[in-house]
Amino acid sequence: MADNPQSPPARERPLSPFLSVYKWPITMATSITHRATGIAISVGMILVAWALIALASGPEMYQPFTAAIANPIGLIVLFGFLWSLVFHFLNGIRHLAWDLGYGFAVPTANRSGVTVIALSVLLSVGVFAYGWWAVHGGFRA
């Protein structure tokens, strides 16, 4: 005789992974961040174009540009741009390694993901701190 479909299940079955309660694997987080930082860098390219246009238009156009990136909001935008660029750079190398067939094992992919996140923060903070010091620390003697 067939099992009664109404009978309670032998054990609790897992529910579908609702996104709100689903723990993000590190590889998923880095993948989404790769896209988000790519979009952020695209917006940042406006800043690159502005810098070049300002530079080509002489001091009276260059001054407003440096003033804009030197105020607090400008500095936040600049750091966001820098971190996005560094993350996308490092994670992009990870993607190219995958394309060549390296680093696919789950523990390896998790380790390289953590490495990319940590390195991106360290490098961008380091670069930003050096830049700050060069501007404000009397670096030019």
Add this chain to the structure above:
Amino acid sequence: MSLETPLHRVEGLGSAHSGVGHFWRERVTAAALIPLSAWLVISVLLLMGKTEAEVASFFQHPWNALLMGLFVIVSCVHMMLGLQMVIDDYVHHSGRRIVLLLLNRAFAWVVGGLSLVALLRLAVG
């Protein structure tokens, strides 16, 4: 025996309706951007705190002008391909998708074009 239709075999296209050119251009530009973006970040870092004239003369140097021009061109191509992939993945309404794809192309050309014109003006003037 192949299950492909003769038309499909003639076209040589998969379900994406285009070849693997997009995939390859994305990877080749990515590889080229490794040295180019590293050069740009280091250069900008070394220019921090310098005067406008010093920064301008840096980008007037032929090698630096060339590298900056390459960075602008390669990154704009990479940007256009990457954003196109995002639009293709998330925008399902075909009318909206076509408009966004055109805007994406326009954005890359305008940003890249303005940057190159500025670089040329800087290098020549």
